[in-house]
Amino acid sequence: MENAWLIPLFPLLSFLVLLIAGRRLREASAYAGILLTLASLAMSVYMLAERFTKPTFKSESVWLTIGDLKLTAGFEVNQLNALMLVIVSLVSFLVHIYSRGYMHGDERFPVFYAYLGLFTFAMLGLVLSPNLLQTYIFWELVGLGSFLLIGFYFYKESAKHAAQKAFIMTRIGDVGLLIGMILLFWQTGSFEYDEIFASVKEGAVSETMITLTAILIFIGAVGKSGQFPLHTWLPDAMEGPTPVSALIHAATMVAAGVYLVAATFPLFAASETALMTVSVIGAFTAIFAASIGIVQKDIKRVLAYSTVSQLGYMMLALGSAGYVAGVFHLMTHAFFKALLFLAAGSVIHAVHTQDIEKMGGLWKKLRFTAPLFLIGTLAISGVPLFSGFFSKDEILVAAWVHGNKALFWLAVTAAFFTAFYMFRLFFMVFAGEARTHMKNVHESPGSMIFPMAVLGVLAIASGYINTPWFGTFLGDWLVEGNSALGHGHVEGPAWIMIVATLVSLSGILLAYLIYVKRSISRDWLISRAPLTYNVLRNKYYIDEFYGMTFVYGAKAVSLFLRFIETFLVEGLVKTVTVFVQTLGKTGSKIQSGQVQTYGAIAFVGLAVLMVIFALTGGYL
Amino acid sequence: MSNVPVSAFLALALILFCIGLYGALSKRNTVIVLISIELMLNAVNINLVTFSKYGPAPSINGQIFALFAIAIAAAEAAIGLAILIALYNNRKTVNIDEMDQLKH
Numbered sequence: 001m002e003n004a005w006l007i008p009l010f011p012l013l014s015f016l017v018l019l020i021a022g023r024r025l026r027e028a029s030a031y032a033g034i035l036l037t038l039a040s041l042a043m044s045v046y047m048l049a050e051r052f053t054k055p056t057f058k059s060e061s062v063w064l065t066i067g068d069l070k071l072t073a074g075f076e077v078n079q080l081n082a083l084m085l086v087i088v089s090l091v092s093f094l095v096h097i098y099s100r101g102y103m104h105g106d107e108r109f110p111v112f113y114a115y116l117g118l119f120t121f122a123m124l125g126l127v128l129s130p131n132l133l134q135t136y137i138f139w140e141l142v143g144l145g146s147f148l149l150i151g152f153y154f155y156k157e158s159a160k161h162a163a164q165k166a167f168i169m170t171r172i173g174d175v176g177l178l179i180g181m182i183l184l185f186w187q188t189g190s191f192e193y194d195e196i197f198a199s200v201k202e203g204a205v206s207e208t209m210i211t212l213t214a215i216l217i218f219i220g221a222v223g224k225s226g227q228f229p230l231h232t233w234l235p236d237a238m239e240g241p242t243p244v245s246a247l248i249h250a251a252t253m254v255a256a257g258v259y260l261v262a263a264t265f266p267l268f269a270a271s272e273t274a275l276m277t278v279s280v281i282g283a284f285t286a287i288f289a290a291s292i293g294i295v296q297k298d299i300k301r302v303l304a305y306s307t308v309s310q311l312g313y314m315m316l317a318l319g320s321a322g323y324v325a326g327v328f329h330l331m332t333h334a335f336f337k338a339l340l341f342l343a344a345g346s347v348i349h350a351v352h353t354q355d356i357e358k359m360g361g362l363w364k365k366l367r368f369t370a371p372l373f374l375i376g377t378l379a380i381s382g383v384p385l386f387s388g389f390f391s392k393d394e395i396l397v398a399a400w401v402h403g404n405k406a407l408f409w410l411a412v413t414a415a416f417f418t419a420f421y422m423f424r425l426f427f428m429v430f431a432g433e434a435r436t437h438m439k440n441v442h443e444s445p446g447s448m449i450f451p452m453a454v455l456g457v458l459a460i461a462s463g464y465i466n467t468p469w470f471g472t473f474l475g476d477w478l479v480e481g482n483s484a485l486g487h488g489h490v491e492g493p494a495w496i497m498i499v500a501t502l503v504s505l506s507g508i509l510l511a512y513l514i515y516v517k518r519s520i521s522r523d524w525l526i527s528r529a530p531l532t533y534n535v536l537r538n539k540y541y542i543d544e545f546y547g548m549t550f551v552y553g554a555k556a557v558s559l560f561l562r563f564i565e566t567f568l569v570e571g572l573v574k575t576v577t578v579f580v581q582t583l584g585k586t587g588s589k590i591q592s593g594q595v596q597t598y599g600a601i602a603f604v605g606l607a608v609l610m611v612i613f614a615l616t617g618g619y620l
Numbered sequence: 621m622s623n624v625p626v627s628a629f630l631a632l633a634l635i636l637f638c639i640g641l642y643g644a645l646s647k648r649n650t651v652i653v654l655i656s657i658e659l660m661l662n663a664v665n666i667n668l669v670t671f672s673k674y675g676p677a678p679s680i681n682g683q684i685f686a687l688f689a690i691a692i693a694a695a696e697a698a699i700g701l702a703i704l705i706a707l708y709n710n711r712k713t714v715n716i717d718e719m720d721q722l723k724h
């Protein structure tokens with residue numbers, strides 16, 4: 001495990017190579033990216049395998065010395081980090097392969113791969129960080145990678161705005177994280193996770209300070225993971241190329257917020273209020289985003305809202321002290337959501353539209369994509385035997401056992417919505433007849449099918465490493481040797497599993513009745529409750545609300561400041577310049593070039609001096 | 621030795637200086653201006669010699685200074701005339717009003 005620091009360096013190398021030689025390599029850039037991420041993946045898997053038998057490895061050296069203060073940098077391989085390494089490098093590797101088909105023919109193909117390398121580097125660096133400062137550095141780098149990739153089609157106005165929005169919205173959260181970090185440093189004198197946890201355990205930090213810092217760190221996670229109220233950037237981020245949506249905005253970066261809360265979990269666990277905040281925000285986001293997802297018409301936006309909603313689930317799990325449940329769902333979600341996004345990309349690749357109203361009847365035409373999409377949909381809907389079922393069940397159990405029954409029922413309702421809108425999406429895209437004439441619909445190339453197939457297998461199989469039926473291997477392993485993280489498995493009543501199954505099946509049934517059998521009119525909601533429909537369709541007018549308040553507020557302030565700038569500051573500067581200019585002009589007029597005039601003036605001056613001298617009779 | 625008072629020497633020097641100054645500041649012909657400057661130099665020389673003879677501390681220094689001034693005035697006249705000729709070759713004029721290249 002001593003060589004774990006090499007893992008992030010491979011993608012960095014890929015980034016550098018493609019930056020320098022990308023122009024010459026053209027589409028061969030893909031191979032450089034794929035091979036180097038494969039190296040990362042191989043090492044990550046090795047690290048994970050090694051971590052099963054060996055204890056946590058941590059290596060650090062002094063990075064900066066400021067006065068008496070020593071800042072360290074290094075890396076740590078604990079259970080969570082090892083797991084994250086594999087998830088990130090695996091999804092990144094698959095996305096690298098997939099992009100070869102998806103981005104084929106793009107003019108800036110090598111640039112795309114270079115950005116992918118940069119992002120993967122940052123994300124792997126983030127999960128290896130042993131202290132908050134290093135985490136923060138990579139945290140920002142990840143944001144940069146996301147910004148570059150969302151704005152990849154920067155000549156499109158909407159993509160440009162989406163990139164800026166994503167950057168600014170996540171920055172708002174980052175400020176919270178930064179303040180929390182500084183407060184923690186002030187209180188404990190260290191950025192190191194274990195030292196912070198140790199002083200929290202000793203009680204060296206006051207109760208309110210723990211709550212405050214935990215909530216501030218959570219604000220950072222809210223920004224990155226698209227939780228309410230900073231979620232609005234994530235659906236807009238779908239302007240980026242679809243492989244990017246799969247990698248960054250489904251599997252890895254947005255999960256960084258959840259990861260951060262998980263990595264600082266002992267801090268949260270020490271404060272009931274902080275846990276409460278996390279679970280309430282998580283549960284609210286889960287249901288809130290799910291309800292928006294019901295009426296969206298863009299295939300990627302539906303998936304984006306489902307991502308927001310699922311991230312809310314993970315937060316709910318963590319907030320309900322379900323450390324294992326949250327991390328477990330993070331893993332399964334990474335697999336099935338990446339699968340869904342890649343499959344959606346394959347659909348978009350085939351039909352050249354993102355509007356699900358225009359699709360339909362693709363089941364027969366896309367022989368591989370359609371079943372894989374179905375696997376992903378079943379997994380996210382929580383249908384038994386798929387991975388999402390087990391992880392969602394863990395979360396529901398955690399929410400129930402932790403005591404807040406209202407949050408539990410919110411989560412159940414969100415699960416119903418999830419099953420409904422995911423199958424609405426599935427039926428509208430794949431079932432029935434084509435709603436518009438589509439020519440040249442063709443299955444995607446093998447380079448795109450292969451990653452989906454791998455993720456499809458994982459979307460089914462990854463659930464079985466932590467089940468109440470066969471054993472909670474993942475859970476037991478995750479909390480091994482660290483009592484602060486809670487139990488590996490929380491026993492809950494058996495009926496929760498039955499309720500979860502019933503709820504997801506009824507969601508699917510409802511979608512089936514509306515969109516396939518058509519025994520319930522599609523316009524039911526629109527005709528019965530046009531107001532509700534409009535509110536949902538317009539995403540609760542959150543964007544408009546921000547536009548009216550924060551954007552206008554900022555504009556008003558900037559207008560006021562501009563007024564001061566133009567009239568006060570510039571006026572002052574202008575006065576000074578005009579004065580100096582006039583003085584200079586007058587002076588230059590005296591400079592006539594007539595030596596005789598100069599002589600005369602000199603003489604008159606001398607005469608005046610002499611008169612003064614004579615009158616005063618000596619030196620003054 | 622002589623009954624000419626010191627003030628007469630000084631008055632002569634003053635008159636000579638004023639004439640020179642007047643010429644240097646008012647004449648339009650550059651050659652005349654140069655000549656006027658020579659007058660002013662000579663006025664200074666008279667002053668130097670006067671004070672070296674009748675000053676409160678008579679010594680030979682003043683007369684040596686005067687000799688130096690004459691030598692330098694000769695060199696200055698030679699250079700001044702040379703510049704003037706070069707200027708005339710270039711600009712076909714000796715009118716001092718037109719020689720205002722030094723202005724901004």
